[in-house]
Amino acid sequence: MHLVITDLDGTLLDHGTYSYEDAKPALETLRQRRIPLVLCSSKTRAEVEVWRRRLGNRDPFIVENGGAVFIPSGLFHFRIPSALTVGDYEVVQLGSPYSTLVEALGAASRESGCRVRGFSDMTVQEVAETCGMSIETAALARRREHDEPFLIQDSDRSDSLLTAIEKHGFHWTRGGRFHHIIGESDKAKAVELLVGLYRELDPGLVTIGLGDGPNDVSFLLKVDMPILIRTPLAKPLQDAMPRARVTQCTGPRGWNQAILEAIGT
Numbered sequence: 001m002h003l004v005i006t007d008l009d010g011t012l013l014d015h016g017t018y019s020y021e022d023a024k025p026a027l028e029t030l031r032q033r034r035i036p037l038v039l040c041s042s043k044t045r046a047e048v049e050v051w052r053r054r055l056g057n058r059d060p061f062i063v064e065n066g067g068a069v070f071i072p073s074g075l076f077h078f079r080i081p082s083a084l085t086v087g088d089y090e091v092v093q094l095g096s097p098y099s100t101l102v103e104a105l106g107a108a109s110r111e112s113g114c115r116v117r118g119f120s121d122m123t124v125q126e127v128a129e130t131c132g133m134s135i136e137t138a139a140l141a142r143r144r145e146h147d148e149p150f151l152i153q154d155s156d157r158s159d160s161l162l163t164a165i166e167k168h169g170f171h172w173t174r175g176g177r178f179h180h181i182i183g184e185s186d187k188a189k190a191v192e193l194l195v196g197l198y199r200e201l202d203p204g205l206v207t208i209g210l211g212d213g214p215n216d217v218s219f220l221l222k223v224d225m226p227i228l229i230r231t232p233l234a235k236p237l238q239d240a241m242p243r244a245r246v247t248q249c250t251g252p253r254g255w256n257q258a259i260l261e262a263i264g265t
Contacts, residue, residue: 001202002263004030005062005191005219006255007211008041008051010176011229014251016132020055023252026259027055035263038062038194040187040211040219042147042175045070046140065173065182065215066190067095067146076197094190095146096183101170102148105181108164114157118150131177146185149178173215180215188218195222208262210255213237220244227258 006012013020020027030037037055039048040062048061048070060071069092071080083090102120109116119127119142128138130151152158165172165181173180191209199205209216209223212231217240220226226244228234234246247254 001205002035003038003195003198003205003207004035004259005038005040005207005209005223007216008039008043010212010231010251011210012252012255015176020252023256026256029260040191042180042215044141044143046143047137050140060194062187062190064095064145064147065180066185066187067182068093069190069194078200080197092193094185098144098146098148101181101183104165104168104170105148105150108161108168112157112160112164114161115153116150117153118148119144120148148181150181152179175213175215186218187215188222191219191222210258217241225262229254
């Protein structure tokens with residue numbers, strides 16, 4: 001059995017247009033073969049649920065850089081440790097509360113003298129303009145629970161800021177557009193948890209991971225077949241994980257090709 005775990009922006013979705021048109025052949029093949037497709041993103045639950053509906057996806061998903069894992073109730077026949085029942089999901093919360101992260105980022109900014117602008121500082125209109133998304137989608141993106149995206153406004157003091165974040169006991173990562181402050185969670189921990197549950201069903205499970213940014217490296221190191229979607233960052237990221245292969249094409253076109261090759265069509 002295969003299990004596919006994928007980032008969204010710049011990977012399954014085009015970085016600029018958010019289209020997945022070029023990935024449709026591979027998506028259909030995954031559906032026909034009943035291969036689970038786990039969306040693993042920095043996006044919020046509200047955002048990912050929109051994409052799940054568009055994709056017709058009913059598999060588990062990971063939000064806010066590993067802040068929480070959402071598993072459809074009844075998917076596994078055994079008890080999931082630490083899971084809470086929330087609506088139609090069993091949810092494992094791994095991340096720190098959002099308010100705690102916003103407070104820690106503010107403290108690190110003051111201590112380092114490095115100005116930042118996080119989602120909590122931005123209006124819905126600003127988020128929409130910065131991310132190239134609709135007002136409706138931007139509103140969903142601001143409904144955060146375990147991760148605060150932020151822009152660094154004093155690049156010459158960025159190292160001091162990131163050091164201050166770590167001094168406060170938190171972690172940071174970087175996505176396609178923003179840095180993110182997170183707690184003890186990351187995509188790798190969330191993926192390890194979910195893969196462990198699937199391996200209870202099939203010990204011979206083969207995991208395929210796809211991503212395009214620094215915040216994907218941690219989880220790509222945990223899968224059997226790590227795949228980097230081509231971007232200008234692909235080569236330096238590949239240096240951190242020599243087993244990963246880089247697609248020839250960018251975005252969903254590269255994703256499509258990589259999936260079809262990985263599952264042997």
